[in-house]
Amino acid sequence: MTPPTPLHLSLAGQAVDVLREQVLTGEIPAGSRVNEVEVAHKLGISRGPLREAIRHLASEGLLTLVPHRGAFVPGADPGDVKALFELRTALECAAAELAASRRTDVDLVRLHEVCAESRRNYRSGQPFPYRLDLAFHQALITAARSPHIAEQVRLVQQRVVLLRSALEDDPPHQHASMDDHDELVKAVEDGDAARASTVMRRHLSRVCAQMLTSLNH
Amino acid sequence: MTPPTPLHLSLAGQAVDVLREQVLTGEIPAGSRVNEVEVAHKLGISRGPLREAIRHLASEGLLTLVPHRGAFVPGADPGDVKALFELRTALECAAAELAASRRTDVDLVRLHEVCAESRRNYRSGQPFPYRLDLAFHQALITAARSPHIAEQVRLVQQRVVLLRSALEDDPPHQHASMDDHDELVKAVEDGDAARASTVMRRHLSRVCAQMLTSLNH
DNA sequence: AGACTGCCAACTGTCGACAGTTGACATGTT
DNA sequence: AACATGTCAACTGTCGACAGTTGGCAGTCT
Structure with a gap:
């Protein structure tokens, strides 16, 4: 019923949804760091799409990016x-x-x-x-x-x-x-x-x- | 004078600046498409950082993403x-x-x-x-x-x-x-x-x- | 002639691997 | 003991290559 429709979101899109959920529910606690290789492996995808997902969430303010250090869940100031x-x-x-x-x-x-x-x-x-x-x-x-x-x-x-x-x-x-x-x-x-x-x-x-x-x- | 300071922004960061400039000045006209391999080659970088730059500009509303089609400069509605x-x-x-x-x-x-x-x-x-x-x-x-x-x-x-x-x-x-x-x-x-x-x-x-x-x- | 079907080139989405940087630990010095 | 220095593992930044999808074009049938 959805033959041409790419029913499956891109891997990056899926990763955004999963990560957003985990960040908002506190499953990934504030202050903690998001390890690219670890999370990518856990989601069963490669680092490329995961990086895009991380950058996307960062643009929404749900993660803070530190050059050469990675992404962190911001705390409450x-x-x-x-x-x-x-x-x-x-x-x-x-x-x-x-x-x-x-x-x-x-x-x-x-x-x-x-x-x-x-x-x-x-x-x-x-x-x-x-x-x-x-x-x-x-x-x-x-x-x-x-x-x-x-x-x-x-x-x-x-x-x-x-x-x-x-x-x-x-x-x-x-x-x-x-x-x-x-x-x-x-x-x-x-x-x-x-x-x-x-x-x-x-x-x-x-x-x-x-x-x-x-x-x- | 900036020994530890990574004076050089990441390639993705540089690409963001260059592309933003080109989009805002109309150098890349409205409605036109951004070809990843072409632009990446023109900037002397690989597709990875360029993709991150494109996604970033899209999150700022300066580009519109179409799955499997690419990024476009939005027109005026x-x-x-x-x-x-x-x-x-x-x-x-x-x-x-x-x-x-x-x-x-x-x-x-x-x-x-x-x-x-x-x-x-x-x-x-x-x-x-x-x-x-x-x-x-x-x-x-x-x-x-x-x-x-x-x-x-x-x-x-x-x-x-x-x-x-x-x-x-x-x-x-x-x-x-x-x-x-x-x-x-x-x-x-x-x-x-x-x-x-x-x-x-x-x-x-x-x-x-x-x-x-x-x-x- | 017009519409449909099947192929093809171009491009995006994704992956695995290499290079450069960071923070931490261990070692040596005052 | 406190500080400075050297070394190292872990991780991010980047790259080139492969796979899947899209839109268009040629060819065919009605």
Whole structure:
């Protein structure tokens, strides 16, 4: 059924997926080094494709390259966290504004859906899975309909996930986040771009502060 | 004088610089393909480092990769230009806000310097070099002191330069841009973040509209 | 004439091997 | 003992060659 379609991704592409997963889940812990021959052998490929995969992940900020030394999983530096959240705030506030002026009905349905699932999860007493938080922000940038902003948001959120994996998971303040999310959906629903941006900024500033305190134990 | 320092960048790094230059200046025209063996031979290197260079430029948006076909210099699509400027606006408005609240005296000196040179150039009757426009925006993001935002702005501006190289250069509206720049400096000097953001948004919206008209001849 | 089929050259994807550099350990010196 | 120097294994940077895929062209059939 896929005769001409190269169903099999290139080896480099596959390696990117596998490595990204391992880095984001902390399977390859922060600070550790990626040995080319070792990993290539483990993946059953040669060093060429693996190198391309490593460079790709480095361009996404998931690895840091040191000439003649190799690739390392970056750790969490408080100063860098603040700078990263400045970028995230710039991107997601803009996304919130655009979403407020461009959202369709299906976007709103999706946003309400995610919020409802969060509430359900909260009442069940279970810990707040980051999955739901990501789903919310994902739904928002979808509503913004700005492909370049969406791509950058994806990259930044990925780096935030990496930072979180380096933290001993403090359960996120689900209640505060849920309230922020609800308020955001309301602003987007009303088409109030300015309010959406303001709420997003407050939300992210709260999340950032929380991560910084987690960093100092 | 640089005994341990690997003064010579890696071959891949050198190739990145050379290729970036050739792509941005239009020496490799939009739509054309980059033949690996041919270019590698021309640069006197092997295909390995060249491939890494190509992938790197692709991650910067300066090349588009097609599996089993190779790398192409992307052309200018009006819809994409709008989306790109949405990203640029998000980033540079945030930078303008931050600059207004963080700028030091040396930042202000630099900003005034660039504006003054623009006025001098204008009075001399010469065409407005994009160099001065880039210098202004560069000075602004320096004043913002947000490394991640700065990096992303650099990448976006690079793509704008690529778009411009694909256009038959219409001289930019220097007068309007100069006024915008002056107004921006004033807002930054006053520490008025909201105003800086507003002016930047208007400025970029103007520049974007101008590029779109240039696209339709 | 037009459409389909099978071949072919060109190019990308991948591999294994060689060369140069780095950090660490061992040895010698003050 | 602390420091400087020499040596070495491990790893990255680079290269040339092979295999698989793509798009185009010639030839054939309707």
